[in-house]
Amino acid sequence: MRLSSSKLHLPAPLVAALEQTGYRTSSDLLFSASAEDIFCQLPPNTIGFNEFEECLALVLEASAAEGSDASSFLRGQATSMPKCCLDTGVDDLDELLAGLGGSTVIEISGDIGSGKSMLATHIALRHLASDPDAQLLWIDTTGDFLVDQVSALLARHSGQGVATALERLHLSLAFDLDSAYQVLHGLRHPGCIVIDSITPLLGPTLSAVSAQGHALMVGLMRHLRAIAQSSNASVLVINNSTSNGNNQLNLNAALPTTSKPALGPSFPFLTDATLWLTRRDSTMTGCISHTAEIWRSRTTSSKRWCAFQSQNGFPIPPATATHNALDLPSR
Secondary structure: OEOOOOOOOOOHHHHHHHHHOOOOEHHHHHHOOOHHHHHHHOOOOOOOHHHHHHHHHHHHHHHOOOOOOHHHHHHHHHHHOOOOOOOOOOHHHHHHHOOOOOOEEEEEEEOOOOOHHHHHHHHHHHHHHHOOOOOEEEEEOOOOOOHHHHHHHHOOOOOOOOOOOHHHEEEEEOOOHHHHHHHHHHOOOOOEEEEEOOHHHHHHHOEOOEOHHHHHHHHHHHHHHHHHHHHOOEEEEEEOEEEOOOOOOOOOOOOOOOEEEOOOOOHHHHOOEEEEEEEEOOOOOOOEEEEEEEEEEOOOOOOEEEEEEEEOOEEEOOOOOOOOOOOOOOO
């Protein structure tokens, strides 16, 4: 920028004196020499040194780019990232999960064989298949992830990203908290994170006589929430179940059950929602019936449920009409 520009509002005698000594642009004035050296080259009585420093500050301010802090930059990145929706292709189930995707930590819990890993795998593959730019991190804490089975399931999906879906599925093993943290730090801005399951990571640290395990649990969940919010990611944590004690019915459930999520009563409050899956008797050969319930949610209404079926690890609509989300059966 030329020093004679009206944007700088410099005194005319100073501009003329600077041009006579070879300083015609803002770059010449700011980077050629120190303020003292330039001032000494000016004719006597052109300007006082304090006024000259003020003029330099004006030139510097007009030439500098607008500053921004790192937190604003991260928020802008998160806003521009596509939201990972928990989409299954089953209408009733998608209606139940609506509003839970993006910047959230979702707990998927249920008894053994209820379909927790199956549902998480289906959501993950559907996300990768539909978005060719999506990145997904799967943390396997048990060593049960079967690549061949996932490849077969992917063949049943369609979308622009099917061909490269497995390349964008980042699979990592983590058998302890330190390994889990290293994995989480290794991938930048994932669209979705699945931890299958979180129970082996946190369960051994919990104790009735020490608060250290609870502190470790809170620390990990806060870290996952920070990742979800900064990357606009959906974080799915699969949690095992435990007995409610003395065969008492769980009052949080819409459908009768004597089980509850593992890791203690405080864990559900460290997530944004708890999705409880139950395996039911099926009337169709080759199919498994499930119910999905939202026990608690910060973003949608709770005590809602729907039924769906699965066939060879693939969710499908139920064979017959089921209760809607708010039509609860009597106990």
